[in-house]
Amino acid sequence: MKKRNLFVVILFCIALVFTLAACGGGEKPDGQPSRRYWGTLVGTVTENDAGLSGVKVRSGDEETVTDENGNYSIKVYDNGATVVFEKQGCITQKKTFKSSSFYTDEIRYDFIMFISARVEGTVRNADGAAVSGATITIGVNSVETDADGKFVFESVIGTSMVLIAEHGGKTVRKPLYAEDMRTGNVTVEIIMEK
Numbered sequence: 001m002k003k004r005n006l007f008v009v010i011l012f013c014i015a016l017v018f019t020l021a022a023c024g025g026g027e028k029p030d031g032q033p034s035r036r037y038w039g040t041l042v043g044t045v046t047e048n049d050a051g052l053s054g055v056k057v058r059s060g061d062e063e064t065v066t067d068e069n070g071n072y073s074i075k076v077y078d079n080g081a082t083v084v085f086e087k088q089g090c091i092t093q094k095k096t097f098k099s100s101s102f103y104t105d106e107i108r109y110d111f112i113m114f115i116s117a118r119v120e121g122t123v124r125n126a127d128g129a130a131v132s133g134a135t136i137t138i139g140v141n142s143v144e145t146d147a148d149g150k151f152v153f154e155s156v157i158g159t160s161m162v163l164i165a166e167h168g169g170k171t172v173r174k175p176l177y178a179e180d181m182r183t184g185n186v187t188v189e190i191i192m193e194k
Helices: 002-026
Strands: 037-047 056-059 062-065 071-077 082-086 093-096 106-108 116-125 135-138 141-144 150-157 161-167 170-176 185-192
Touching: 056 071, 062 071, 116 135, 116 161, 135 150, 141 150, 161 185, 170 185
Parallel strands: 037 106, 116 185
Antiparallel strands: 037 071, 056 062, 056 082, 082 093, 116 150, 135 141, 135 161, 161 170
């Protein structure tokens, strides 16, 4: 009876050793914790109804960049459940996935990236003097120019926007172009005619 129990224990130990060896003992050869593969995330990043290239996509240790059409493909492991999408001039976005999301080897996640830029500028009259108290509006947000005719919007989200300057019954409209907004910082000079 005792020999049989000893034999079972030895077999169990041998099975355990082989299992740990096959799994790497929970670590990769370089000493890093092992990762369990969940699946591949694919999709398209768009902005203003067009594919957006150059968006950095990160999942744990994995990283890729969207192609010229805004397409990406990235492997997701258990240490990269939160996928980060970032590009200069855009709002960084994060999406967290659960292992159950990967019910197939490949899942799709498409989304829209939003441009975010700091917009600043100066309002002057035709003689070049600063215009204080002018109302500057972008979308639903408004500010007034200071004593030096300066104004700042820390974050304007979106493209195809129009800046409206109003003072003394006069109105000036300036388009904010997408290519300028994507730089993350736009400077506007406005001349209020007499």
